[in-house]
Amino acid sequence: MKLTRLVTVIFKNSPCFSHQNGLMGVSSYSSKTTTSSTTTTRIRKPWTWSGSMHDLYRRISPVGDPTASIVPILNQWVAEGRNVHRDQMYVFIREFRYYKRYTHALQLSMWMTDKMYFKLTSRDICLRLDLIAKVHGIEQSESYFNNIPLQLRCLEVYSALFNCYARVKSVEKAEAVLQKMRDLGLARTTLTFNVLLNLYYETGNYEKVDNVMQEMEAKGISFDKYTYTIRFNAYSSASDIEGMDKILASMECDPNVVLDWTAYASVANGYAKAGLTEKALAMLKKSEGLITTSKKRSVAYNFLLTQYAAIGKKDEVLRLWEDYQKKVKVLNQGYISLIPSLLKFDDIEKVEKIFEEWESRNLAYDIRIPNLFIGACCRKGLLAKAEALVNRVMSNGGKPDAFTWYYLATGYLQSNQTPKAVEMLKEAITACKPRWKPNRELIITCLDYLKREGDLEGAGKLIRLLRAKDIVSSDVQERLLNYMKNENSNLDALSVSFDDAVVENE
Template identity: 30%
Template sequence: MATASLFAALVRGSRPRSLRVSNLRASPIAFPGSPSRSFSSVLPKSDGLSVEEEPADPEDDLRSRVFRLRLPKRSATAALDRWVGEGRTVSASELRQIAKDLRRSQRYKHALEISEWMKTHREAELSDRDYAMRIDLMTKVFGVNAAEDFFQGLPSSAKSCEACTALLHSYAAAKLTEKAEKLFERIKESSLSSSALAYNEMMTLYISVGQLDKIFPIVEELKRRKVTPDLFTYNLWISSYAAILDISVVRNILDEMAREPNSDKHWITYMRLADIYLTAGRLVDSDFSLAETDKKISQQQWITYDFLIILHASLGNSQMLNEIWKSMRSTSQKMTSRNYICIISSYLMLEQLKEAGEVIDEWRKSKAEEFDISDCDRLFEALKKAGLVDTANKFRELMLQKDCGLTSSSCC
């Protein structure tokens, strides 16, 4: 299921390849495994020529040195050894931040070398989160089997919530359903996790492999154990029902969100955007049926990405919003007015009028879907219905700038 594959990747926050395709400390869980071992043997060895030589920088620091190692074959380990050999010091917190920045820049091999250096020189200072990052980096550089071996080799005291969830994430990304389910059961049996992270990973996995019928039992289990759902939990839950066009259930979930005592401004934004989308995208019309869904299943699966856009818009994550929209446009999938309405309304909520205008231009030029001003009229009305009068007026002004005035009777 191609669209579900991208959804699974993006909801975890990673950069998508193509459509072909918690921060809680807890008691450790005991898993059988071999003694802990270092992965220094599989990381590229450093040599005297591994570090790029550059003129001295008056503002030289370790982070700059590591980031100047642009090619993966360059050794971050050698850069660290050289730094310390010059009599300089480096703290564990500084190393964590450098590794985090490298990971964000997709410099996984260098980030893993930083993690390995920390294990060798700062093992006493390692936290549960350090082990979790190590597992994630092992997966990205060497694959899930290497990450699994590393996890099994950890002492039981290090097999914490973060480490287990990181391995679960690796299993889910690789669509190893059976392994993920077994690990998930062990996590629950040990009462290791009282956060929604592990549940979210399983929901993401089931969406990616098309087993939407398994989403509701996960939600029921979460509620039974009194685990507090987060915004990602609700988005995954809603997306699973939106994919089969069970809009009445989507509405019920939104109502439940509204009653959630832990809701915040992001939840409110999400509910507003979802309501705008359901109304302006005509998903509330009675002429949609499950029989029709069966005939157009690829288009209905496409709806899940609209809710992913809504999620990141509610979180103010414009970068991920851009990533998702770019990925959707790069496919041969036919874009509909519903998709355009979703991304336009999300950009409007983030007050990114320039980007919203670019989407409008693209929509009008699109050969796949004839531009219909009535769709924009519905969006204008939905924005006002949601209490976003200023946003609605900005949208109207934007349409006028595009020489495409709205025809809604409320436009005056």
């Protein structure tokens, strides 16, 4: 797992990254009293409810198209004389944000004040700042903030705008907001400074990291595990081993800091990046020793499997897997972490046994798991085995997706079976979801093959399919069709026709 992903893992439980603190116009503010009751009890997941709000969730949750508004459904609900509960609506918003359905989350937030006349709160504003930035861009979020009444611009609201700027790595604007918070006496929380530290880390401003920590010390703002971990990662990125050792010692000696598995996993990642394998291994052992204190032990096991593999410790991967199976119910994500870890050691036989074990457990069928095995077989030229796996998927009720066919296409191309590669590429494009894009060279090779074979009709169909799936623009489509018709054009001309229009999948 990449270091930036680990930073997200260690920050995930921080309020500045929580669902409630993330987040069209302020004109929706109303001082009218709500007609709906609220509750102070702990809200459960929507699908665990019974009664009317569960029914409402079942109406709006299937609307997966972000261009389709859920507002008519909400209006119809009210027209039927049904109640709306504010706290439960927040849960809906939280769920939509979790699944990256930001447009619908924003529509819910706006509808609550525009149609139901819920009083606008700082929580609503924070949510909207975040959601507007994700749906319409940071400029629109900034414009929204500028229209917020001064009496509503509290710490949480400034923090939400600050987080928006930090997320898009707008250093100068984030610094300006923080300075305003300083001037108002609001910038005194560890979380706020951790966000700034992380911004400087992610943008390579390592020299500013120490200045922030010095300011925190001067103001009596305590460090926490996130503060230390970000500083450690900055030292790691600068290959400052002495600094890494120093910050680790400070972190372990600070009586106010309770370390968990994520902190040591991040430290291990830093040492591994610096080539200090044995130190990385020692930190992974410490991290592993703290798994029992984690509420999400499976997440810890999944991550540490990949980390032991990253430093080349196959025996540790297998040992941890055995421990994992004994102590936690292993679900699909466990296999998704284990199989790539074993593939780092080219252990196809072990992967096959793990795959068969997964099949025997009858978990929810996740096509990503056989795809991992199919992709490995294709890369190694084991096409007969890959084909057998695809047949096995379908016989077991699974449905191949774009990646299944894509892996076969690349495997066939690698083994000089271009006609089969062309057919598999067509299958992959047909099955693909929005924003999926195949390898650029694969497309070029297949189109060049079709032209050399004189199959202009087949090439035209493939090009039109690329356009229909928004993989290439209409302009690129025309250039490709012209290439096919021009007898004198060559492979270089075909490559130029793309002009970086296709982005390879990882």
